[in-house]
Amino acid sequence: MLGFLLRRLGDVIPTFFGVTILVFLMIHLIPSDPIQMRAGERSISPERYAELQKEYGFDRPLVVQYFDYLGGVLQGDLGESFVTKRPVIEEFATLFPATIELSIAGILFAIIVGLPLGVIAAINRGKWLDHLTMSLSLTGYSMPIFWWALLLIMFFSTTLGWTPVSGRLSIMYYIEPTTGFMLIDTLLSDEKGAFISALRHLILPTIALGTIPMAVIARMTRSSMLEVLGEEYIRVARAKGLAPMRVIMVHALRNALIPVITVIGLQVGVLFAGAILTETIFSWPGIGKWIVEALNRRDYPTIQGGILMIAFVVMGVNLFVDLMYGVINPRIRHKR
Amino acid sequence: MALLEVKNLTVEFGSEDRPFRAVDNVSYSVDRGEVLGIVGESGSGKSVSSLAVMGLIDFPGRVTADSLTFDGQDLLTMSPGKRRAITGKDIGMIFQDPMSALNPCFTVEAQIMEALKVHEGGSKKERRERTLDLLNQVGIPDPKSRMTAYPHQLSGGMSQRIVIAMAIACNPRLLIADEPTTALDVTIQAQIIDLLLKLQDDSDMALILITHDLALVSEAADRIQVMYAGQLFESGPADSIFAAPRHPYTQALLEALPERSEGHDRLRTIPGVVPGQYDRPAGCLLAPRCRYANDRCVVERPDVGAYNGRDVRCFYPLDDHGQPTGQTTGETV
Numbered sequence: 001m002l003g004f005l006l007r008r009l010g011d012v013i014p015t016f017f018g019v020t021i022l023v024f025l026m027i028h029l030i031p032s033d034p035i036q037m038r039a040g041e042r043s044i045s046p047e048r049y050a051e052l053q054k055e056y057g058f059d060r061p062l063v064v065q066y067f068d069y070l071g072g073v074l075q076g077d078l079g080e081s082f083v084t085k086r087p088v089i090e091e092f093a094t095l096f097p098a099t100i101e102l103s104i105a106g107i108l109f110a111i112i113v114g115l116p117l118g119v120i121a122a123i124n125r126g127k128w129l130d131h132l133t134m135s136l137s138l139t140g141y142s143m144p145i146f147w148w149a150l151l152l153i154m155f156f157s158t159t160l161g162w163t164p165v166s167g168r169l170s171i172m173y174y175i176e177p178t179t180g181f182m183l184i185d186t187l188l189s190d191e192k193g194a195f196i197s198a199l200r201h202l203i204l205p206t207i208a209l210g211t212i213p214m215a216v217i218a219r220m221t222r223s224s225m226l227e228v229l230g231e232e233y234i235r236v237a238r239a240k241g242l243a244p245m246r247v248i249m250v251h252a253l254r255n256a257l258i259p260v261i262t263v264i265g266l267q268v269g270v271l272f273a274g275a276i277l278t279e280t281i282f283s284w285p286g287i288g289k290w291i292v293e294a295l296n297r298r299d300y301p302t303i304q305g306g307i308l309m310i311a312f313v314v315m316g317v318n319l320f321v322d323l324m325y326g327v328i329n330p331r332i333r334h335k336r
Numbered sequence: 337m338a339l340l341e342v343k344n345l346t347v348e349f350g351s352e353d354r355p356f357r358a359v360d361n362v363s364y365s366v367d368r369g370e371v372l373g374i375v376g377e378s379g380s381g382k383s384v385s386s387l388a389v390m391g392l393i394d395f396p397g398r399v400t401a402d403s404l405t406f407d408g409q410d411l412l413t414m415s416p417g418k419r420r421a422i423t424g425k426d427i428g429m430i431f432q433d434p435m436s437a438l439n440p441c442f443t444v445e446a447q448i449m450e451a452l453k454v455h456e457g458g459s460k461k462e463r464r465e466r467t468l469d470l471l472n473q474v475g476i477p478d479p480k481s482r483m484t485a486y487p488h489q490l491s492g493g494m495s496q497r498i499v500i501a502m503a504i505a506c507n508p509r510l511l512i513a514d515e516p517t518t519a520l521d522v523t524i525q526a527q528i529i530d531l532l533l534k535l536q537d538d539s540d541m542a543l544i545l546i547t548h549d550l551a552l553v554s555e556a557a558d559r560i561q562v563m564y565a566g567q568l569f570e571s572g573p574a575d576s577i578f579a580a581p582r583h584p585y586t587q588a589l590l591e592a593l594p595e596r597s598e599g600h601d602r603l604r605t606i607p608g609v610v611p612g613q614y615d616r617p618a619g620c621l622l623a624p625r626c627r628y629a630n631d632r633c634v635v636e637r638p639d640v641g642a643y644n645g646r647d648v649r650c651f652y653p654l655d656d657h658g659q660p661t662g663q664t665t666g667e668t669v
Contacts, residue, residue: 231436232431232432232433232436232437233436233437233438233439233440235392235431236429236431236437236438236439236499236502237439238392238423239390239392239423239424239428239429239431239503240423240424240450240451240454240502241420241421241422241423241424241425241451241454241455242420242424242450242454243417243420251439251442254439254441254442255439255440255441328441329440329441330440330441330486330488331440331486331488
């Protein structure tokens, strides 16, 4: 198991360097430069411009800038924001829990709803239940997040008044952040009702963010289940006289989960992309919103650092997923 | 009373108005301690008929029969739960490809103990001991270390032994072996068949041996049943069928055996293939491939009739010299 872990880690390292190069180059390929952006409508004198270029180190060749940046990254220094002058890593750390909270809620929603939908569709293949669940999932998949989120707000918040429109917590409460996770912080605090408020604020963003992964998981589970249900060992399990439920939930699902877990891992990337939109719509103070703002201001260190950290998290999750295969699928665990 | 009694079993697939009959009114019975060999080409309905006995034919397949009784109990009318209590306990089944018959996610012991748990209960320790016994019984070397092995760590022959152990775990009274050696290499084939026959003999269990290996059934089976395109063509005691086949198809099958082709340049074959859903002849299903077929065979479908102590589905069963009876010469087409 340790060897397996080390081998997978070995795969992660080149990816990490690739991401740093990509992020760095992409930023510098965007037209317009940060000094002009900060100068705004007032123009800037060529002398002052050159001075600032020197200050930020933009006068050096790109390669030198890159290695300078990489050197910092390897020491855990992502630079500091041009705008707030605070270290990027610090800003990231304060905002990231909000995004994690939303993403975990989103992926949990996707799994809890998507997996059973896929299983139900598979065992009712070709019947109306199959068609219903698959049409629903296709609809969910085709729904752009910004549109779907607005529909949800209009219906549940505005018309029915069941959930708040935006934010993480009602303004009636003030919670001192300890973990950064609102659900945990409100539970730890003495404020009565704060937890319920946090939960209610989480519902709509979760659904908006989790719908696409849910649809993907449902469809993947269905096709994977159908394939496994046709396997000989399923027939053998039935020939043992096992109840249909046990055959499906134990013998089929465990094998069907292997490709589904890959998809769940890949959805984490999709989730962060979706978080950018979702956070903007629901005024959710997470890194999605933070990166969008940084982009608008050409705040290079923030954009670079933010994307790098997201890439890092996505790689971490996929590494975890790879390790999960080993747990579920003995053939991978034993491969030498 | 026979242990398993099948009367006019029919299995259909496809739409109601244009069904495909994979098994067409097949009747047979198996007695306690008897070995019944079912032979036929691929697509003759051998496997499907035994899956129907196990209750493993899924929608959209339809199973009908005048009666399907095991030990006097009607399998078709009993509740699914009651039927499951018989499947896997009193009737066990072994499948063709051992490499895909074991669930890749579970250890050997988990898969065998599961069958024991469902039908016999008992403590985990008892079940584990019984599993170890079973592995010994089916001739697994070093059974203790194999208990925790996963299927991908086992060879084909070893896997088939595990599958057999699983099937006999609850001491079934009937074991259905569906081409148990097809996927194995020749040296292992003989070992597996010997094992099956030994188990059958030791526990007086009935065995249905489905195969297309005639040489194998000739040695192993008490009775043989020859199937073709879902129909029963001939059935009777094994030795007498080999001595004097009464159906032209059986005769042709026997002639195709390599050991009966001595003195010929090539092995003898039966031209053509088993008819499928869309090319079923109107008359006898064998007519297009039968060397004795005449005009009557092409238009009229024969029923099963008794002839010299056999059941034969042919208008002109063969005599002791291998010639069709009741057919005037020159009539063949």
